[in-house]
Amino acid sequence: MAWIRVSGPGSADIVQRLCGRQPADRRAVHVRLQDAAGPFDEGIVLWLPGPHTYTGEDMAEVSCHGNPVIVRRLVSACTDAGARLAEPGEFTRRAFLHGRLDLTRAEAVLQAIEARTPRGAALAIRGLSGEVADWIEAVRRRILDLGAEIEASLDFPEEATPGSVGEALAALAREIRATAETTRTGQASVHGARVGLVGPVNAGKSSLFNALLGRTRALVDPAPGTTRDVLEATLDVAGVEVTLLDTAGQGRAGSPLEARGQALRDEALEDADLLVVVLPAHRLDRPEVAASLAHSEGRPRILVGNHADRAGARFSLSGLDLLPTCALDGRGIDALKAALQDALVGEDPAGPWLASARQQALLSAVARNLEAALAAWNGDAGPAVAAEEVLEALDHLGAVDGRNVREDVLDTLFARFCIGK
Ligand SMILES: Nc1nc2c(ncn2[C@@H]2O[C@H](COP(=O)(O)OP(=O)(O)OP(=O)(O)O)[C@@H](O)[C@H]2O)c(=O)[nH]1
Ligand SMILES: [Mg+2]
Known part of the structure; x- marks a missing residue:
């Protein structure tokens, strides 16, 4: 079944020609639909005189059988009778212009x-x-x-x-x-959120990616520069659809291929809503650690100190706290999920x-x-x-x-x- 909506001052004429008569106001009326060549289907017509309609104008809603051949004929019958196809959002725009709803x-x-x-x-x-x-x-x-x-x-x-x-x-x-x-939690609720795992090469981004997903989706290896392509996977965080991105690590590119991976990462992260900056807690003196911090500064981020199982692991850097995780034994993964929830879901606001x-x-x-x-x-x-x-x-x-x-x-x-x- 298909519904066609018509709105505007010419609607009464169009309905008259489609149904051969003027249907009763605000009633679902069973009619035989016709055009210049004769009847082509049966359907339901709802005739809604303005101004108490969605758009504030005279409106009609006409149903027909869902076969595309019939739907096209109904649309043609309307346009032959003086209608034109609506622009995207035009019904709501007309409703706004007629004061039926405000922009919010x-x-x-x-x-x-x-x-x-x-x-x-x-x-x-x-x-x-x-x-x-x-x-x-x-x-x-x-x-x-x-x-x-x-x-x-x-x-x-x-x-x-x-x-x-x-x-x-x-x-x-x-x-x-x-x-x-x-807006941040609002947009995440409506559109979902893109969350990027970033940080120095070998910090354990792919390992955390797998741990958060609860399955092995990304390759993990002791060699730095393992991840090159941007990997995407979906994660449900308290009702918010999160697209988690695993990306190439921060560090001097050892090959043109790694450099291309880093370029892909930068492009993919441009519109990320949140960054999880994964740092090697046992090697916070690595220059890529400072670079990763500087790179993500000013953006919504969660700072993670991975490799929490290693000797010398520290969870504070330049006055910033790191969330301790160990991707190998799963330590801190629940806390990381809770931090994601805090950042993307939070409490439902009492006000607007x-x-x-x-x-x-x-x-x-x-x-x-x-x-x-x-x-x-x-x-x-x-x-x-x-x-x-x-x-x-x-x-x-x-x-x-x-x-x-x-x-x-x-x-x-x-x-x-x-x-x-
Ligand atoms: N001990 C220990 N090893 C870890 C931990 N997390 C990851 N590893 C190991 O560290 C190495 C690198 O892990 P990856 O997950 O590939 O690191 P990555 O950040 O994705 O690295 P690139 O893709 O090369 O940038 C692998 O050998 C992992 O098994 C951890 O918490 N503790
Ligand atoms: Mg990786």
């Missing part, structure tokens, strides 16, 4: 489509229910209130209460940053749970504006500059739920939807 809910629709696990689907439902939208609205009101106080202080400096405005700005910026932070990098970037910009406003308010720049920053914060916030958003941003966002959504 539109993105939640996309998340509901893309979610790979029940956890991701649960997050999408939270977004669809308006959890993010309501929070954005509450934040907007708080920023507006603060903006009003700052503006008032320009006109009536003697009545200003500098302390409370400063505290409120700081508290709001903190809350926004904390909410933006939920984000899964969109777009929302995260905008909210970080809002927090930066509020922090700049705070600095201006407390410092020499003064309330006039603080007020400008607050206005800019409102602009960024408006792009999150789509109150003010550029057309090209909408193009990019809805292009990720499939046709028919």
Whole structure:
């Protein structure tokens, strides 16, 4: 069985021509489908007059038998009657443009489509229910209130209460940053996560890869430079689908082949969400150890001291703690799995749970504006500059739920939807 959706002012005409009559409103009606050449199938028509529809426009949903020959004929019958094929995401885009849903809910629709696990689907439902939208609205009101106080202080400096405005700005910026932070576990829940094992050659990356998977997937050997290709395997971490990557080690390439392996590694790890940096705990003086630390600095990472069974093993380096593991006897593997879970799953946030990098970037910009406003308010720049920053914060916030958003941003966002959504 196939369903075709039609939306827009011409829908009534199209349905009329398809069914030979206007079906009753909001009822599943059994009809004989026809085009200019005559009847071609029977199906169900749902006639949904606007504006109380998904898109806010007149809509019809028409079913036919699933045979592609019949489906194509139904689609042609619609286009002959004046319809055109929808762009990806056009239904949801029209719903957004008609004010039926805000941009956070539109993105939640996309998340509901893309979610790979029940956890991701649960997050999408939270977004669809308006959890993010309501929070954005509450934040907007708080920023507006603060903006009003700052503006008032320009006109009536003697009545200003500098302390409370400063505290409120700081508290709001903190809350926004904390909410933006939920994106990491949110995205992992919806899309899964890519986790790369990196570190010096021979540190035991492939051995840990096998230990985490519970099977021998990668070749392990005492010779340095064993792994060259990037190996991928899937691991379930508390409901998050993790793609674990084993890669060529850090170190001087002994051959062109090893160098190509290292190039492959760097490319594969560019979009990794988390790095597990595997260091040889008994040989922390190796130069590749410092190189691996420097290479992974600033990215989400777990530092592991493997070879915990060896004499001289140490689990602290430049003030950083290493998680002790031994890939041979399995020591620390459960702790490593728990660390992965902490980093990728964490606790479900009580407040809004984000899964969109777009929302995260905008909210970080809002927090930066509020922090700049705070600095201006407390410092020499003064309330006039603080007020400008607050206005800019409102602009960024408006792009999150789509109150003010550029057309090209909408193009990019809805292009990720499939046709028919
Ligand atoms: N004693 C001891 N040996 C280990 C441990 N982990 C790995 N090994 C050994 O160290 C050697 C290298 O292990 P691999 O897993 O191949 O190391 P790798 O980091 O993948 O190495 P490359 O692919 O060459 O970069 C093998 O002989 C392993 O058996 C460990 O925790 N303790
Ligand atoms: Mg290896």
